[in-house]
Amino acid sequence: MLRKGQPETAGLLYDGTASMAPLQHICQMLYDSGFGTALRESDNAFSVVESVHVLSITLTVGTIVVLDLRMLGLVLRSIALTRLARSVFPLALSGFGISLVSGFLLFWAEAAKMYTNPAFRVKMVLLVLAGLNPLIFHTTVYRRVQEWEAKNISPWRARAAAVSSIALWSGVIVAGRAIAYFR
Amino acid sequence: MSLHSIFMALAHSALGMAMQTSKWDFAIVEMVHLLALAVLGGCVLIVDLRLLGVILKGESARKIGRDLSRVLLCSVVVMIASGVALLSEEAGKCYYSPAFRWKMALLASAVLFYFTLHRRALLRTDMEAPTIWSRTAAVVSMMLWLGVGVAGRAIGLL
Numbered sequence: 241m242l243r244k245g246q247p248e249t250a251g252l253l254y255d256g257t258a259s260m261a262p263l264q265h266i267c268q269m270l271y272d273s274g275f276g277t278a279l280r281e282s283d284n285a286f287s288v289v290e291s292v293h294v295l296s297i298t299l300t301v302g303t304i305v306v307l308d309l310r311m312l313g314l315v316l317r318s319i320a321l322t323r324l325a326r327s328v329f330p331l332a333l334s335g336f337g338i339s340l341v342s343g344f345l346l347f348w349a350e351a352a353k354m355y356t357n358p359a360f361r362v363k364m365v366l367l368v369l370a371g372l373n374p375l376i377f378h379t380t381v382y383r384r385v386q387e388w389e390a391k392n393i394s395p396w397r398a399r400a401a402a403v404s405s406i407a408l409w410s411g412v413i414v415a416g417r418a419i420a421y422f423r
Numbered sequence: 424m425s426l427h428s429i430f431m432a433l434a435h436s437a438l439g440m441a442m443q444t445s446k447w448d449f450a451i452v453e454m455v456h457l458l459a460l461a462v463l464g465g466c467v468l469i470v471d472l473r474l475l476g477v478i479l480k481g482e483s484a485r486k487i488g489r490d491l492s493r494v495l496l497c498s499v500v501v502m503i504a505s506g507v508a509l510l511s512e513e514a515g516k517c518y519y520s521p522a523f524r525w526k527m528a529l530l531a532s533a534v535l536f537y538f539t540l541h542r543r544a545l546l547r548t549d550m551e552a553p554t555i556w557s558r559t560a561a562v563v564s565m566m567l568w569l570g571v572g573v574a575g576r577a578i579g580l581l
Contacts, residue, residue, distance in 0.1 A: 291576045294457075295464075298572070302465020306491065315490045319482050327478035331468065413461060414454045421450050 264355050271352035279349035286349060293342040297416070299335030301409045303328045308402035311394050321389040350423075357422050363415035370408035377401040430514040439511035452508045459501040460572065466495040467568045474544060474561035476553035484557075488545035499534070522581045526574035533567035 270276050279286055307328045309315045316324060347354055354360045381397040388395055394402075433439055442449050472478045473487050510517055517523040544560035553561075 287576075287580050291573065294576060295569075295572060298461045298464035299468060301461040302463070303468060304465070305462050306465045306469055306494070309494065315494060316487065317490075318486055319479065323479070323482075328469070331472075331478075409461075410458055413457050417454045417457055418450065421446065 264352075267351035267355040270348050271350070273348070276348045276351065279345065286346070289342050289345050293339055293346060296335045296338035296342060297413065300332050300339055301413060303331045303335065304409060305406055307332075308405045311398050311402040313393055317392070321394075322385055353423060354419070357419055359415050359418035359422050363412055363419065366408055366411040366415055370405065370412055373401060373405050373408060427518055430510075430518045433507070433511045434514035436511060438508060439514065442508060442512040449509070449512055452505050456502055456505040456509060459498040459505065463495060463498040463502065464568070464572070466491040466498070467565065470495075470545070471561040471565045474548060474553065474557050474564075476558070481550075483550050484545050484548040488542070517578065520578055520581060522574050522577035526571055526578065529567055529570040529574055533564070533571055536564060536567055 271280075279289070306315065307325060310317070310319070310321060310324050377398070381395055381401070388398070393399075434443075442452070469478070470484075470488050470491050473480075473482070473484050479487065541560050541564050544557045548554070548557045
């Protein structure tokens with residue numbers, strides 16, 4: 241009986257981890273790689289990359305928040321929303337590019353620990369949601385922006401998008417800071 | 424009362440005690456500090472890039488500066504309040520930290536510059552094309568605020 245059950249249990253365990261294992265395996269490989277180890281054990285390089293990461297997030301989130309506040313009608317009401325968006329978008333995007341690259345380098349050095357870090361997982365989920373938010377916004381209410389951008393109050397869908405953008409990006413920063421507390 | 428004894432009093436205050444004993448108290452205040460930093464950074468960048476003549480060229484620099492100054496000053500206030508709480512956690516260490524001294528000096532310079540020459544540059548530029556002076560003001564402002572951030576990051580590392 242036991243003998244019969246054993247392979248089954250083993251098979252179940254294998255199936256249970258099979259869906260997770262590749263990702264964890266990749267994380268462990270990155271962690272053990274020469275570059276990952278060197279960055280993790282470096283005196284200054286890790287801190288420098290971390291500082292670049294923090295500053296570029298500041299650039300991204302700060303400029304996005306100003307755009308969100310404009311959409312809520314709280315600042316820069318005299319500037320057309322589309323005009324401000326065109327000016328702010330390249331700033332937010334370049335900041336995001338830098339934070340993505342620096343963030344990946346930090347992940348590379350700590351990948352095996354990040355895999356099990358709850359704050360890191362929350363940050364990734366929030367990051368995806370923060371990215372989806374403008375996609376939804378752009379394909380819906382922003383399409384008719386010409387009709388409402390001159391009005392004093394944006395449609396409720398635009399205001400909802402602005403509030404969720406502020407909330408999601410704040411969540412990314414909070415979860416990102418929390419990563420260090422779960423290490 | 425010397426500066427050192429003020430720092431010590433802060434470390435031994437109820438606030439300092441709470442910050443030193445609870446990991447998450449410190450974490451939460453740190454998060455608030457970072458959120459305000461992001462807002463401050465965004466405002467400084469937009470105002471100074473306008474002053475440099477890089478973005479929003481047709482719009483009034485005076486208006487942009489005035490509008491975003493409310494947001495900017497709010498975040499500075501939040502940063503200073505949360506910063507005092509963070510300081511209370513390790514006031515003794517910060518008092519001797521060169522990074523902390525640099526940060527305070529740069530912060531004082533940034534705020535002073537913001538209310539004087541930077542303000543003047545915004546008012547003078549208004550709708551005009553940027554001059555060498557307004558451009559210099561923008562670059563100095565960005566450098567000062569960036570310096571505050573970098574020195575702040577260094578406090579935890581040095």
